[in-house]
Amino acid sequence: MSDHIEIEQKFDVDEDFGRPDFGALSADVAAAPPVRHHLAATYFDTADTRLAAGKITLRRRTGGTDAGWHLKLPAGQNARQELHVPLSAEDAGEGTGGADAQVEVPDRLAALVAGVTGGLPLAPIAVLDTERTVVTLTGHDGRVVAEIADDVVTARRLTGATGATGATGAAAQPLRWREIEVEVPVASPALQQAAADLLLAAGARPAGHGSKLARVLDS
Template sequence: MNEMVATSHLETELKYEVRADIKLPVTLSGADSETEIERVGGSTETGLKHHSSSVYELAAHYYDTPQRELAKNGIALRLRSGGADEGWHLKRRVDARTQHETTWPYEEELPAGVSATVDEIISEASTRLEIIAAIKTTRTVHRISDSTGRIVAEICDDQVSTVDNSTGIKRVWREWEAELVETETGEVSEHLLKTLDGLLIEAGATPSLADSKIARAVGALLPGALKKSAPPATIAALTLLETADILQAESPGDPRIDRIRTIIERVRNMRG
């Protein structure tokens, strides 16, 4: 077998909770692709416009050791099919909004390069890997371009369905992601992030309680918050989030789901 070449990049993204009834602003979704995207609260020119949209069906298996050593070290490993970047992805958390991602071309067996990279971080961990969750995502990608026509960001509207392999528990939710396209210099445009964040919040989204799909898929959010002695409002919100995700998987269309998600938004604003 020929050694597959790995590529690496920094992934900067913001994640959002979003109810089923909320729609993206028309200038982001492409419903109005001629109007320039404006900042919230003013008509300051941004030079940003909707460029194009695509829909992808993504299917991923996530891997970790039985002791969840990768997760404990801030690492996520998956094999994903579908989309423009299918293959093996190893993500390492840099900060709250940035991850370092290394990718290898798609292959059903664990590539030697992936094994070596995992073992460099955790000795012989590659020999203990198992599938911990399956995640399917229907992703609608809206690409945003600047005044020169260069694509600078992507807004992803994700319908997510997961199965926790250790418990069999299924979870379903919807989320938005605003991801910057990496520049040659690697610089992050704070103005661009602020513009997109303002538009999505104004549309009804709230910052996500989960920094990754896999943590949410295996029910790790609430235990993690408890371990960190998170504020009571955060604990309450995560408890409700878990309830809503499982209910949406068990009873799609149940009117209680959006009511619970609305309550979550209110609970998060509580003090204490």
């Protein structure tokens, strides 16, 4: 199991938003060509969403460069501690991240949130499909200084969670939106502010939710 601190800013944008040239942020930063990924994720929680209430997210995701299980815990303003467990050979064969009832949360991650769940079972509460376009920013030394993730998300809330409706195993009507995340490996206030200013000038808005799951649960 690995972990790191995730430092990111999120912005809401319209579906026809024109992504600005991030290579223009600074003479010290170069922008790589965009790379596209398809991500499929299932989010887990108790039926009364105790993890979400504590600003904790737990998901199983396939696609992209970090497929696996991710547990995100609050770690200060605009920062979360992310713990990652790779998919096992058996788990990886369970499909593309959909809400398969046979998939079980790894014991190591379940144990870390046991104090929050109070012993209640963890089950799928939402599924998200994301078309992600990533622009990587590097410094003169070639090190990554930021990643810009441009996400078009289609999400469904599953029944069983408080407030959901319909037959067991069904899903609510899909929700679709586009958002942009600016993530830095270490805090870089000047770069983060420059990226935020560039996005806001292009028509982006500060995100109305702290996470994709929070948006789904509020819908």
